[in-house]
Structure formats: C-alpha cells, structure tokens
Amino acid sequence: MARTTRVLSLSLSPKLALAFERLARRKHQDKSGLFREMIAAYEQMQWLERFRRLQAYGARKVRKLNLFTEKEIDRLVLQGR
Secondary structure (H helix, E strand, C coil): CCCCCCCCCCCCCHHHHHHHHHHHHHCCCCHHHHHHHHHHHHHHHHHHHHHHHHHHHHHHHHHHCCCCCHHHHHHHHHHCC
16 A cells, blocks of 8 residues: 655754644644644635735725726626626
C-alpha cells in the first residue's frame, strides 16, 4: 500500500522551534497536526484577503458608475452575462 503522507523537513530557529513545540503540546496535537491546522488557517486568511480585495474593487466600480441600489447593481450584472 502506498504511503498517504509525505515527510517534510523544516529548519527553524531554536526559539521558534520551541514555541512551535510548546503550542502543539498546549493544543494537545502532534506537530504534524498543528502544521496542517496552521496551513489551513493561512489558506483561509488568503481567501478572505482575496475576497476583501474583490469586494473593494466592486465598491470602487459601483461608486464610479454611480450605482446606489442593489437592484441597479443586479441589472448591471445581468447585462454583462
């Protein structure tokens, strides 16, 4: 049966490595589980940042086009389809 995980090696400063190990112990997780959780949290933060940038872009466009109601925005979106 093929392995479903892959071993990854990281180099951390002694201070950061200690903080990581302490955090894993405090959360009652192994280091692999903590790392997976951290990656998932980072990806979620990146998604949220992209969403906020898109939202800001849309808000700028709405202001530029002087659209004020949701109905006006819906009409414009539907025209573009």
